[in-house]
Amino acid sequence: MSILTFLAACVPHPVTEPDAPDVVDAPAPDTLPELLTGRAGPDPRLGADASPTAGPARVDVLIIGAGPAGLAAALEAWTAGATVQVLEREDTFGGAANWAGGLMLFTGTPIQAAAGVDDSPERLLAEWPSFTGGDAADPWVATFANQNVPMVYDWLAGLGVTWSGPGADASSGTTPRVHQVEGGGPALVAAIEAPLDGPIIRYDAEATELLRDRTGRVTGVRWRDRALDEEHVARASTVIVATGGFLHDLDRVRAERPDLVDRDLSYGSWPGADGNGLAMVEALGGATRNLDAVGLYAHGTPAPGDTPDELLSSVFSSAMWVNGLGARFVDESQSNGFAAGGARAAQPDGDAWAILGGPEAANAVFTSPEPDGLEWTFAALDDANGFATADNLGALAEALGVDSATLVAEAEAYNAFAAGLEPTDPWRDERSQARPVVLPPFYAVPIAITVAKGFGGVDVDGKGRVLDWTGAPIPGLYAAGELSGMAGGTLVGDHGFTGSLSAVVLGGRIAGAAAADEAFED
Secondary structure, eight states, X not given: OOHHHHHTTOOOOOOOOOOOOOOOBOOOTTTSOOOOOOEEOOOTTTOTTXXXXXXXXXXXXXXXXXXXHHHHHHHHHHHTTOEEEEEOSSSXXXXXXXXXXXXXXXXXXXXXXXXXXXXXXXXXXXXXXXXHOOOTTSHHHHHHHHHXXXXXXXXXXXXXXXXXXXXXXXGGOXXXXXXXXXXXXXXXXXXXXXXXXXXXXXXSEEEEEEEEOTTSOEEEEEEEETTTTEEEEEEEEEEEEOOOOOTTOHHHHHHHOGGGTTSOEEEOSOTTOSSHHHHHHHHTTBOEEOTTOEEEEOSEEEOSSSSOOEEEOTHHHHSEEEETTSOOOSOGGGTTSHHHHHHHHTSGGGOEEEEEOHHHHHHOEEEOSSTTOOEEEHHHHHHHHOOEEESSHHHHHHHHTSOHHHHHHHHHHHHHHHTTSSSOOSSOSOOTTOOOOOSSSEEEEEOOEEEEEEOOEEOBOTTOEEEBTXXXXXXXXXXXXXXXXXXXXXXXXXXXXXXXHHHHHHHHHHHHHHHHHHHHHO
């Protein structure tokens, strides 16, 4: 099935919101220099033997952002024969994927079959509401379920991507369907970028404004050369915005999630996810959906210093967690899941700690999440962060200001389960990861509320076209990737899901194909 075959069946989402702002006139052609070199792929309009040639100052498809969605869109449009230019604010491609482990969700792959895992789009759709909170009847969910293998797995495999797996994850349903890219996120984007010969990507190019003509059609982008501090205009028949999410803007996060206003939040997203693309689209009247669908993690502790970063550690999945009342509240083994992160954020007074015994603390390692991040030993981090410590659990509870009897009782029950003395636990399903809290000194490590992924965003139709508040497409404008909630702005409900890189690539391919097709008609 071709991309455009099923795109034709998708319809916009009806929405009712205030009218879009007035049309912004593009500057006169001689106001700013137009510096684009674009490059075209083999053009079916010129015959199969046509070779790539340097493009004109005006290109068919202009893409803002060279992360996985932008690169997938660029390769799709380039392969279709469009002239393509990508503007990338950083000095390298990859975006958030360079910080990612490369987890992708697939349903029905050869890897699953070899492992004896029976999976299918139908099985995914049946489970979707239970682990994401999303609506399985949503057109984007159906597209993702049915196309994640042919349009993402098979396509990437053809580019040389390989995976390990499948792995089980509570945030991907009951079926093992998480596949990890060999080499992680950097290997994924490198494979997509490799075929893009020539000067397709312009680096240090920061888009600042979407431009449109008097008819309301988007016709290009105003951008700044960060290295030379010069402003330019790029012209195009269609524009795809793939700049990532907004979760590094904690003020915007709190505005969309009032329940987090009085919570201390830590960054769990790529630093470039500052919402610059979202602001540009909103300035043209682009609608948004589900911006409150923020995926939260609880697998780290706040980093030392004034910056709200986090330090990751596997210790959180094996420890006992308590809240400000001294009570347990979640299955700690699911610390990498969004449901656990949401439960952590909802605790009384915003407090929660991982309780560790001496041996567990001695072996704990904490790592900053950026590529090649620094490692901290527990002792060094204890000195920097001042973790609460005591020789007995009652004294530790007093140091935290929580009810001593409650914390001690919770620890006794937890330890009995971890030691195999009790067959069940009120929170944990499995005892394999649970480590008893029995040997002093005892420590309480604050659990960060980590703002990680945005599963809502710019509203787009089934072709990736940006919709205004009346539900009508804005001519010439597309969005993809986390900017559009991974895919479509309506993919999930409350929790998100593990492996959303699959949706990012899918949304990029869809937008790239549709934008090229519209450009050919222009």
